[in-house]
Amino acid sequence: MRRELFKMPPGIYLDGNSLGLMPFAAKAAVEKRLLEWEESAVGGWDDWFELSERLAPKVARLVGANRDEVAVTGSITGNLHALLATFYQPQNVRRNILATELDFPTDLYALESWTSLHGTELKKVPSRDGETLEFADILEAMTDDIALILLPTVLYRSGQKLDVKKLTRAAHERGVLIGWDAAHSIGAMPHAFHDDGVDFAVWCHYKYVNAGPGAPGGLFVHQKHQERTPVLRGWWGHDKLSQFEMRGDFRRSSGAGAFQQGTPSILALAALEGAMTVFDCLDLLELRQKSLELTDYFMDLCDKHLIELQIVTPRAHTERGGHVALAHPGARALSLALREKGVVADFRAPNVLRLAPVALYNTKAELEQTVQILRELLDGMKMGTLEPGLSSSSMVT
Numbered sequence: 001m002r003r004e005l006f007k008m009p010p011g012i013y014l015d016g017n018s019l020g021l022m023p024f025a026a027k028a029a030v031e032k033r034l035l036e037w038e039e040s041a042v043g044g045w046d047d048w049f050e051l052s053e054r055l056a057p058k059v060a061r062l063v064g065a066n067r068d069e070v071a072v073t074g075s076i077t078g079n080l081h082a083l084l085a086t087f088y089q090p091q092n093v094r095r096n097i098l099a100t101e102l103d104f105p106t107d108l109y110a111l112e113s114w115t116s117l118h119g120t121e122l123k124k125v126p127s128r129d130g131e132t133l134e135f136a137d138i139l140e141a142m143t144d145d146i147a148l149i150l151l152p153t154v155l156y157r158s159g160q161k162l163d164v165k166k167l168t169r170a171a172h173e174r175g176v177l178i179g180w181d182a183a184h185s186i187g188a189m190p191h192a193f194h195d196d197g198v199d200f201a202v203w204c205h206y207k208y209v210n211a212g213p214g215a216p217g218g219l220f221v222h223q224k225h226q227e228r229t230p231v232l233r234g235w236w237g238h239d240k241l242s243q244f245e246m247r248g249d250f251r252r253s254s255g256a257g258a259f260q261q262g263t264p265s266i267l268a269l270a271a272l273e274g275a276m277t278v279f280d281c282l283d284l285l286e287l288r289q290k291s292l293e294l295t296d297y298f299m300d301l302c303d304k305h306l307i308e309l310q311i312v313t314p315r316a317h318t319e320r321g322g323h324v325a326l327a328h329p330g331a332r333a334l335s336l337a338l339r340e341k342g343v344v345a346d347f348r349a350p351n352v353l354r355l356a357p358v359a360l361y362n363t364k365a366e367l368e369q370t371v372q373i374l375r376e377l378l379d380g381m382k383m384g385t386l387e388p389g390l391s392s393s394s395m396v397t
């Protein structure tokens with residue numbers, strides 16, 4: 001859809017669900033901010049001071065939030081800690097946290113930090129097949145002892161998409177707060193965090209938002225909670241107008257900005273500033289439509305030509321994110337061999353190959369070529385001639 005705005009590397013890049021490609025605008029924005037540093041030194045802060053605040057409304061559109069419900073700051077892990085410190089207040093009966101056994105490990109580590117601090121328990125919704133979750137199992141796990149739930153919008157391995165609206169409502173009907181990790185959905189589909197009543201959310205900008213390795217993350221706090229003063233405070237969460245009065249008492253900034261802590265990296269924010277221009281005037285429903293078209297096309301090709309690979313991503317549009325996960329015992333060898341042939345996909349132990357046809361820059365022709373290469377590799381495996389790491393095949397262009 002916007003391929004011309006990206007620096008396309010040689011070969012075929014299908015790993016935008018891990019690290020998005022570089023938009024030319026991101027590079028230009030970083031160069032501009034570097035020049036400002038070079039020329040103005042500390043004077044640059046006149047403009048940099050509210051850079052996060054200026055980016056937040058743009059990012060808010062991607063998650064369906066009001067402009068003051070989003071802060072651009074930190075990392076998923078750090079933001080989770082900041083939000084849990086404030087939102088996780090175990091009571092006598094409602095005392096435990098609910099997550100799932102398929103969550104990205106850092107989420108579980110962060111949650112466990114807080115349950116161990118409080119002497120409570122982290123419960124995990126089990127998966128029946130090791131790759132996906134059943135709606136009914138999540139509901140069943142929302143028992144009377146649960147105080148807070150954290151779920152992924154899209155599962156990082158299988159690409160299964162959960163129903164944010166229904167699960168948020170179910171949590172609230174039981175009097176439980178619910179937060180979401182939107183790492184694998186932001187920039188790939190529209191969200192409606194405000195209207196869905198989500199209590200809080202976290203995400204990164206280095207995947208489908210293309211803001212570069214280690215880009216600053218984002219957090220959402222619903223308007224209904226904005227009277228809460230963050231438990232973990234820092235001067236960057238102070239009211240902006242009086243931040244430099246250097247008062248000893250903390251006056252929270254309005255909105256989610258209060259959950260910021262320390263000085264942000266302006267160079268990293270600059271990359272996000274540039275990357276966000278790719279989304280200017282972009283209809284997020286059209287983006288999602290294009291993404292579904294690509295994943296449908298890819299799965300159809302897999303059905304026809306790669307029957308040895310098991311598609312573990314759900315087929316229903318309502319239950320699928322932006323990538324496709326293929327299970328095979330030789331997935332590691334396949335991912336290495338693909339890379340040798342110029343196709344970048346990624347491998348998740350023990351047996352999953354993840355490929356993300358990103359709507360912003362990937363094409364159907366790239367998917368056709370990838371399937372053809374995978375077919376050759378699988379044939380090579382059958383004949384015992386696939387030696388990943390040793391072949392000298394040329395790059396696909």
Ligand SMILES: Cc1ncc(COP(=O)(O)O)c(C=O)c1O
Binds near residue numbers: 076183
């Ligand atoms: C779902 C999910 N959560 C969290 C992270 C990583 O968190 P952080 O940005 O703090 O490194 C990832 C990284 O890929 C992820 O996929």
